[in-house]
Amino acid sequence: MTVQTLRHGWVLTLRDLKRWQREPWTPIIGIAFSLMLLLTFGYLFGGAIDLPGGGGYLPYLLPGMFTLTMLFGVESTMGAITDDTKRGITDRLRSMPIAGVAVPLGRAAADLMNSAVQLAVLMAGGLVVGWQVDGSIGAALLAAGLLLWLRLAMLWVGIYLGLVLRGEGGLMAVQILVWPFGFLSNIFVAPETMPGWLGFLAGWNPVSATAAACRGLFGNPTGTTGGVLADHAVALALGWPALLLAVFVPLSARAYRNLTR
Known part of the structure; x- marks a missing residue:
């Protein structure tokens, strides 16, 4: 990736950030929805679930909710890409002498910045309701980095889907499928309690x-x-997003170059 491509991507990142300045309700509603989920599951299920190995449910739940919020990057980014395509913005950008990957790169960078703010707000909300960080500062920063690393991978998945599935049906299908994918995990309950x-x-x-x-x-x-989650969780948390990025970044660049009305 050349310096010129990065420069073009940064200009497009600023374009998306300025759009949020004019229309701030989209990120605000996203943050409010995540906080609502956090409070709903934390207080409704907080005293009802026993964990293998012991421990309180609320401190177990909060990192899972942070992760679920990162997963939601798929549908929000896909929706933004689809909207730009329908409004003709993508066609105008493609007519300019800029690298093909710069446009999705700008979108990913802007969404990642928004995600960092969203994550900070969620963590602050978690501290308010009683969540505690008992690890070191360095470990906590690494955890935040892993969350944003997953978000980055999900953003590129969303970019690709937004370029190849541009109809309302495609966006609705992804919105529906994100929830089963998120629930089929350890976010709310431990896999050891499942069949x-x-x-x-x-x-x-x-x-x-x-x-x-x-x-x-x-x-x-x-x-x-x-099991594997007990012994190699950090390695898997680094490896899975890296694999998704290796697959979907080039797929997104190719889909953008081949985009037709």
């Missing part, structure tokens, strides 16, 4: 890897007493 085959699938969900790694780094209950 064997279901627990296996949940354990190998990329979302589960990030959630388990963050719980350990934050010093919160992990809900695991053995």
